[in-house]
Amino acid sequence: MRQTRERVAVIGCGNRGRVYMDLVAEQADRFEIVAAADPIPSRVSRIKSMAGGKSFKSFSSADDLLDAPKLADVLFVTTQDRYHYEPCIKALHKGYDLVLEKPMCSSIEDIIKLEEVATRLERRVVVCHVLRYTSFYRKLFDIVQSGQLGTLISVNASEGIGPWHFAHSYVRGHWSVMEDSTPTIVAKCSHDMDILHWLIGSRCKRISSFGSLSFFKKENASLEAEYPMFAARRYIEPNVRSWLAQVFDYSGVSEEEILTWLDDSPWGRSVFACNNSAVDHQVVSLEFEGEITATFTMNAFDEGRNYEITGTKARLRAGDFCSQHMDCDIVVSEHAGGKVRKINVKDQNPHPKYGGYHNGGDVGFIKALPKLLGSQTPPLTSLSTSMHSHLMAFAAEEARRTKQVIELSAYYQGHKSSEHALD
């Protein structure tokens, strides 16, 4: 472990950058925020006020920060999906260790090149697969590892993004046009691929996938009146304001001014009149080493994450459905009428403001960070582990697009460039 406080800088001070820096600022004995970069000055100012220190430096772009002499030990890269690779490569050459938001990069080629450079330069890159740092997923992992389910046979996992969340992010928002950001299965579900990879504990061998954009499209414009739940003016409702806050700083702004802002904003559009391409449902089937099979379903109209894990001795059900309807977080049922155990997971990282963010994963991740950066052993979300999860997600998209079974080792080799990464 490093002994002194880690000096932290951030590029991209939007939604994610702000949450991480707020949590980092709470650990003033372990971290010092020394710089931030974003073209929107108010966003940098907000980080500056969290940092508090007199030596804090503001920059208006990632390039400006990275052209300056190295000023921190760790750089958080929380810009949008398409602008991860270039600043990461520059920062690695400059000597920074990185905390990198998922998706790591917007193409698998770039992810592979990023790993090559980081490995060559011996820099640490920790990817924000924050779900691994929640008490719930840690408990799932421990149960699977303990052997109480027997030999693992199969996993069914699902993620319901939720209709409003989907409309906000994947119809009107940043990830609505897959070609300009990343495919939904990468943007949203690289978390789910990562959890499958972690729980199963082996590498994925092959993948098939189907899915499409069925509902949120122009052909369904006549349904507008039937679906008031998607109306843009709902952004002024108190329980929807937190979504607005992700894209518009409305403090001190009247309802009328919010509505005027919406008129000119992508978030003011009808969900049937956007130029979106993100699929609203997708299924993925996967085979892992050890002949373990898995399925994963992403669906805009379901809510929450759920798991069914079957082993030779017992089966497990877990997730949002259990919590809402079965009065527990996890149920383990031994086969042949054996014992049934209901488990409630106590959140080890409760937090008044961010406890609900990724099930407590954001809080757990930042708490674990000094250890992740400092220890000799690879972090839970090491670059190579996260690269495999991303490989699964990109291969799933390729399988969906081409309607073919994708062999992961061939897919990896096919995207590994013979050229050297950016220098």
Ligand SMILES: NC(=O)c1ccc[n+]([C@@H]2O[C@H](COP(=O)([O-])OP(=O)(O)OC[C@H]3O[C@@H](n4cnc5c(N)ncnc54)[C@H](O)[C@@H]3O)[C@@H](O)[C@H]2O)c1
């Ligand atoms: N871990 C998770 O679960 C999770 C959740 C949501 C988003 N994400 C990912 O986090 C990343 C950031 O998402 P977000 O919602 O915070 O986005 P955002 O749009 O709110 O923030 C991105 C910020 O980058 C800034 N920016 C643009 N160009 C820049 C430049 N040249 N230099 C410096 N800053 C620049 C923008 O002004 C903006 O403030 C994305 O890759 C996203 O997919 C991860």
